[in-house]
Amino acid sequence: MAELLYGAPVATAITEDCAGRAGRLANEGVTPTLAVVRVGERADDLSYERGLMKRAEKAGVSVRRVCLPESCSQTRLMDAVAQINEDASVHGCLVFRPLPALLDEGALAHALAPSKDVDCLTPASLVSVFSGAGEGFAPCTAEAVIRVLTHYGVPLAGANVTVVGRSLVIGRPVAMMLQAKDATVTMCHSKTADLERHCREADVLVLAMGRARAIGADALRAGQVVVDVGINWDEKAGRLVGDLDAQAADAIVAAYTPVPRGVGSVTTAVLMDHVVTAAERALSHVSQR
Template identity: 65%
Template sequence: MAELLKGAPVAKALTQKVAERSSALVEKGVTPKLAILRVGEREDDLSYERGATKRAEKAGVAIEKIVLPADCTQDQLMDAIKHINSDSSIHGCLMFRPLPKTLDEAAACAALDPAKDVDGITEGSLYGVFANRPVGFPPCTAEAVVALLEHYGYELRGADVTVVGRSLVIGKPVSMMLQAKNATVTMCHTKTRDLAAHCKAADIVVAAAGHAKTVGADALREGQVVIDVGINWDAEAGKLVGDVDFDAAEPIVSAITPVPGGVGSVTTAILCKHVVDAAERTLA
């Protein structure tokens, strides 16, 4: 049986470290603060907001919620972003996406100050990831993958990693972050010819394709570590599943993240870490 790489211990350890850094900042007169910018009442946004709020409380990060109606105008949204950019007490912003189709999401992302972009939605943050420079912050889920692997003691230097997925949210940034740790990364996607062979050759497989059971038993071998970033609803089974066929993979590989309870549970801890990072940068 494979070792289950649960996210809860990783999130707990990260939160404790962030809380200590938050306390040190408070002693210097700075309270790390996250602005949560939400448009409308989407249930998935509300669920993540609840989790982020609970995590922030444990991490010593203050929360300011800015909630706009689903039918708000572009001007109202841009005014909210201007407020976040100009308020020196706010160190980071989490803007829920996708925004309603009536709004220009690209313009909203571009308007946010990269220094306060704690979830990697601006071009400035993405430049920082690709150039391996401290500009903005990487997407929280991408960093959560790296944090989870490091927490469980897996050596990334020299490791062969196959990343399945090429989005700017996970696939591309996590590939860059793994290369910055001196891993050798192969990027694949659902159109890759002989995807199974690329996965089977890797020491570590990161599945982030956004499609249930993209990675099956034919793509895996003994000794591998599998990080499943996918979150998909399986109507037939009536439950959330990942991008990996867990039941087929678990007897084969040496370690695998569960879904839910794996990478996703680490993301809010990374979010709080980014807010504290941003607060510390203001004192540098």
């Protein structure tokens, strides 16, 4: 039976570290503060927001919600971001995506101050992830994958890692971050020929396809570690499932992250870490003036 790599211990360790650092910032008169911009009331956004608020309280992070109607204009959205940019007491900004179809996400990405971009929305942050230089923050979920592997002591240097999924939110950034850890990375996607073979050859498998139970026994082998980032609703089962066929994996691989109770909680903890780091940087810049 495979070991389950639960996210809770990882998230707790990150959160406790954040709380200690936030306490030291408080002694300097600084409260790490996150602005959350939500357009509309999508159920998944509201659910994530509730979890985020609970995590922020434990981490010593203050959250300011900017709630805009789904009919919000581009101008109103840009004005909200401009106010966040100008507010020195706000250290990070998270915009729930995807935005409604009539809003221009690209324009928003260019408008947000890179120093407050705590979830890799801006081009400057992406450049930092891909170049390994600069102060831009990685996407929280991509970094959560690395944090889980590190916490559980999974060797990455010299390991063969297959990433299934090529989005800018998870797949491509996490591939670059794994390479920075000296892993040898193969990136696959829905059009990859003989996907099962590429998956079987991996020591570590990162799944970010968004297809329920797409990776089954034919794509797995003994000894593997699988990080499942997929979040899919199974109508028949009436519950969330990952990209991994967990029932099949349980009898084959060495370890995997369950869905739910896996990477998700670590993602919100990483977000808090980014906000606290942004607050520390802001204080440092003020001290240097």
